[in-house]
Amino acid sequence: MTIKDIARESGYAVGTVSRALNNAPGVSAETRQKILEIVNRHNYEPNANAKHLKQQANDGIALIVKGTQNMLFAGILEPLQQIIEESGYVATVYYIDEEANEVAQARRICTERKPHGILFLGSNPEYFTPELEELGIPCLLLTNSAASLRIRNLSSVSVDDMAASDTMIEYLYKKGHRRIGIIGGKPNLSRPSLARLAGCQGAMLRLGLPFDMEKQYAYARFSLSSGYEAMEYLLKHSPDITAVFAMSDLMALGAIRALRDHGLCVPQDISVTGFDGIALGQYSVPRLTTIRQNMGQLAQRSARILLHNIQKPGNAVHEIVSFDLTEGESVREL
CATH class of the missing domain: 3.40.50.2300 (Response regulator)
Incomplete structure (x- = not known):
């Protein structure tokens, strides 16, 4: 054989x-x-x-x-x-x-x-x-x-990473969210993160949304554990956010776990969205809203x-x- x-x-x-x-x-x-x-x-x-x-x-x-x-x-x-x-x-x-x-x-x-x-x-x-x-x-x-x-x-x-991120920010805006946190990679080391950040910033500027890079952007690697840590950063530095856009589904799922461990519920307390469309996101609780590639x-x-x-x-x-x-x-x- x-x-x-x-x-x-x-x-x-x-x-x-x-x-x-x-x-x-x-x-x-x-x-x-x-x-x-x-x-x-x-x-x-x-x-x-x-x-x-x-x-x-x-x-x-x-x-x-x-x-x-x-x-x-x-x-x-x-x-x-x-x-x-x-x-x-x-x-x-x-x-x-x-x-x-x-x-x-x-x-x-x-x-x-x-x-x-x-x-x-x-x-x-x-x-x-x-x-x-x-x-x-x-x-x-x-x-x-x-x-x-x-x-x-x-x-x-x-x-088109910029267009996809722009689409997600506009979607959250139409759902009534005005304070949005972002979880993503280091823009100087990750081309997707750079393009997706540019898409987010462009949409926020167009829609008149506030964005403080130091407080509303949390760096993360493309993993569950790093998404978890990034969510804790956002909770500490931007406690008034109502939604989070994570630049990968794994980051988003890690963020959801962090919120749960802090006694918060998704989406009742904070909404969370991802990027990629991996199968795991459709079996999580709750099912993840995401950009599907x-x-x-x-x-x-x-x-x-x-x-x-x-x-x-x-x-x-x-x-x-x-x-x-x-x-x-x-x-x-x-």
Whole structure:
């Protein structure tokens, strides 16, 4: 039995099976259990030599992912890997810290593995310079736009973060909220956070809403625990807020837990909204109101663009994918 046989029997992509066998992030407990049951049933043992040869093969595409707790990325990775592998390439995932230099990582990968292309999931724009062209292979930035960077071998697929955040602030305004707190990443280190903050500030200025960056903006990593801590910061520095917009659903869910631990209810006391549209937000109590990114479309378009540029090198392509505001139960009308 081979890893492809396990993938066929389990119904999962080869990349998903590989991550489950290597205990890598991005695989749910249910998926991992199903795969391991098949492995145990057939007494499958990975071939170390074959694995080594596979790693040295030059038919790969590198997927560099910033952070290990972003469930949006996990939802994108599985269909992305499946499309890449069905096209005859090996998809290898490299997880790095949220604040690490992904371009430096790309240089190391090119030196060691010589991939055909690189896809970046999450990014810091400071690291992307025209020197990226020296890698000599097509690259693609996913979930962030690279149009303004004007790097010839760097394409991108993303939602309009500014417009999406503007939409959420206006939604809260129409629900009667005038004091809104924001939980997000460090704008100088996170391109999505920078764009989403700009969208929030633009909407607040247009609607005449007050916004004090020091008191109403709480820094957080894209995780539950960091969202929890950021909510505690807002409660301390902006006790009069009636709503919170978190720049990821995980941050929002962490904030809801913090509010509950402080004896406050969502949305009766404070409304909470998120960004991403991960499945977990629709099973939380209350269901989360959020900006939903189309994970399937993001995966499909990014894979197709990168594969096309690998097979027929050409100009960089920049696409914007639509978003939806999904109403849950986490916002109260004042």
